[in-house]
Amino acid sequence: MDNTIPIFKSWVPEWMIKIVLFILLLPSIVLFFLPITNIQAAAGYYGSEPADMQFSVALFYAGYVGFYSLERRFFNFLAAREYFILFTFLLMLTSWICYHTHEVYIFFPIRFIQGLLFASTVNLSLSLMFTRLKSERAREISFSVFFGLLICALPFNNIVTADLIDNFNYNIVYKGALFSYLPSLIFLPLTMNRIRLNIRFPLYKLDWQSFAIYSIGLALIGYILIFGQEYYWFGDPRIRYSMLGLIGLTALFIIRQRAMKRPYIDLRIFRSRSFKAGLLILFIMYICRFVSGITNGYFTGLLGFDPMHVSYINAFNLFGLISGTIIAACLIIQKKNVRLIWSIGFILLLIFHLIMFYHSDVQADEYKYFIPLYIQGFGVGIIMVPTIIYTISSVAVSRGTSAAAISLAIRYLGFCSSIALINYFELFGKSKHYNAFQDHLSVLDYPVVHHMQTQANILLSKGLHAGLSTKATDKLLISTLNKQDQLRFAMDYYELIAWLIVGILLLISLSPYLGKTIIRLRSRRLSPA
Known part of the structure; x- marks a missing residue:
């Protein structure tokens, strides 16, 4: 130009x-x-x-x-x-x-x-x-x-x-x-x-064939991960055939890229150790980022907040994202090493998950979650921008477009994987806890009998007919049980992600070459994903 x-x-x-x-x-x-x-x-x-x-x-x-x-x-x-x-x-x-x-x-x-x-x-x-x-x-x-x-x-x-x-x-x-x-x-x-x-x-010579193979494969990844748990994974022919198609398309795409003089995505970028490390951090961060789906479900399903109320509460998460991004930009400009930036971000995300694990309950005030939501947003904001810059700039400038494309694909994979994990814990985990609770609910358990009698007396005092109070009490018990199931599956998910963050923090601290690695955007012509 x-x-x-x-x-x-x-x-x-x-x-x-x-x-x-x-x-x-x-x-x-x-x-x-x-x-x-x-x-x-x-x-x-x-x-x-x-x-x-x-x-x-x-x-x-x-x-x-x-x-x-x-x-x-x-x-x-x-x-x-x-x-x-x-x-x-x-x-x-x-x-x-x-x-x-x-x-x-x-x-x-x-x-x-x-x-x-x-x-x-x-x-x-x-x-x-x-x-x-x-x-x-x-x-x-x-x-x-x-x-x-x-x-x-x-x-x-x-x-x-x-x-x-x-x-x-x-x-x-x-x-x-x-x-x-x-x-x-x-x-x-x-x-x-x-x-x-x-x-x-x-x-001329538009590589539309690689585009078609790549895009169909990405759509199949989303289909498998989003609908897999609902269809019981490979027990359903739709998931089996989708997986076979994905394997075939992946093999065809790799063979095609290796044979082409000007590949759609230059696979030589995977030779860089720093590039692969950046992709791993990016993938884990995206799984942690979309834990907001669990949090919003907890607000609406257990605490009974309407969508407008949830959106206003999430304003604290938005402020945290903005603050984290600003601080991340300052750290990059000051040439802080990447280990420090990643450690700060993941420690904040670990704090958020621990708070949510120990402070989740079927009854709570919304102000208790203002600070945790801000912390979660701050942690995501401080990780994302440095990681993307680190990942793209870790390869040769001539391969920056391919690096940007793959980092974008990893973020897509992280988004779909987070949905798959949430669906697994929601559909399988809730049923597991429901069956466990049922083993302890019977007319021989005094706490259960006392709870049902208390609920029946409340309903009768509100004017409900005596013949309907028993049915209404049973429905209230089932509703309480469902809330406990949802609470337990949310806590299980927070615990899983907390252990995942602990693992990635150990990996960051034990990687010797990260101690002196700084993030630098080397090319003026670099186009981010």
């Missing part, structure tokens, strides 16, 4: 460009995790199961991950302004379809297409920012800002959409997203010059 030609017209102030780029990214980030911000409302609107809404997020993620490497060809072929108009118009079209459709099987492919377009949005927006940043410090701050936005998507969506979904139909959110693209669609074409950010490469 000819740096003498400005991207934006001379009369456009710098602060206005940053605001417009932020407005451009925001609707797409909101659409990312939208179906699981209020999963019951989304499932009810489409007449489906909650797992279907989780899979719709996985499809968005799979489209983003799979298209990331191929998207760069389109990015280099089209001028920035025309490219921006094209994908923004397509995003508005997909939002319009989501607004009008009630069929989940129409919704699924549209979500995948939105993931493809999200990759275009991210690449263009960050490229516009990176080409204007000359110093390494400015680039690291921009990295932190973008990934801070990304990890804040879920709690931010809860806050923004809770009131809308509660007072209007669920699809009102897509209508809002449709109109939110208009400001940037009007402003950027008027202010951008007709230039290219890179040398134009014709759209």
Whole structure:
């Protein structure tokens, strides 16, 4: 690109460009995790199961991950302004379809297409920012800002959409997203010059075969991990055939990449020990991050908070994410070693899980969870940005795109794996605790008899007919039992993740080369995932 030609017209102030780029990214980030911000409302609107809404997020993620490497060809072929108009118009079209459709099987492919377009949005927006940043410090701050936005998507969506979904139909959110693209669609074409950010490469020899294999494999990973426990894993032919297809596609993809002169993803990046270490940390962090699903389920299922109340409580988690990202950026700029950064983040996450394990109860006040939610957000925020920069910068600059693509795939795998773990503990763990509680519940146990008699007397004092009090007492006992099951499975999950964090902390402390390793963003042309 000819740096003498400005991207934006001379009369456009710098602060206005940053605001417009932020407005451009925001609707797409909101659409990312939208179906699981209020999963019951989304499932009810489409007449489906909650797992279907989780899979719709996985499809968005799979489209983003799979298209990331191929998207760069389109990015280099089209001028920035025309490219921006094209994908923004397509995003508005997909939002319009989501607004009008009630069929989940129409919704699924549209979500995948939105993931493809999200990759275009991210690449263009960050490229516009990176080409204007000359110093390494400015680039690291921009990295932190973008990934801070990304990890804040879920709690931010809860806050923004809770009131809308509660007072209007669920699809009102897509209508809002449709109109939110208009400001940037009007402003950027008027202010951008007709230039290219890179040398134009014709759209011939597009490796669409690798894209198709890679994307289908990613979708199969999401399907297996999200629906596996519900279908009893390999006892169901759908999971068996999906797994066989995934193995075949993985083998075909690896063989194809090794044989190609210009591979879709350069597998030589896995020769770097630091790259593999970064992927492991990133995977564990993403499993810890999505423990928020358990926490929100605890707030709604046991404490009885409505979705709006839960969204307001999660504001503390949002503040923690923002604070952690800011501190992480400061630590990177100060060239602190990566062992210190990772240790601080995982210790905070360990504290959060221990607090939730020992302070979970069927009755509690919400203010007891303000500080733990802040700690969890702070820990995730302080780990994520340094880990991504560390992972991408640990390979040669020429392989940075492949490293970014694989780090993005690992984050997708962490997201799907966290759902699989939660589903396992919820479906299998709750049934295990339910059977264990039943072994101790009988008419011969005095505490049970005393509890049921107390509940019956309360119901009679409230005016319930004597003939119905016994049935009502039985239902109350079952309800209490279900709450205890949910509480126990949540505690089991917190305990598992706590032990996982202890293991990763030991691994970090025992790795000698991490003691002097610092994080440095080496390339100005680096495009983050």
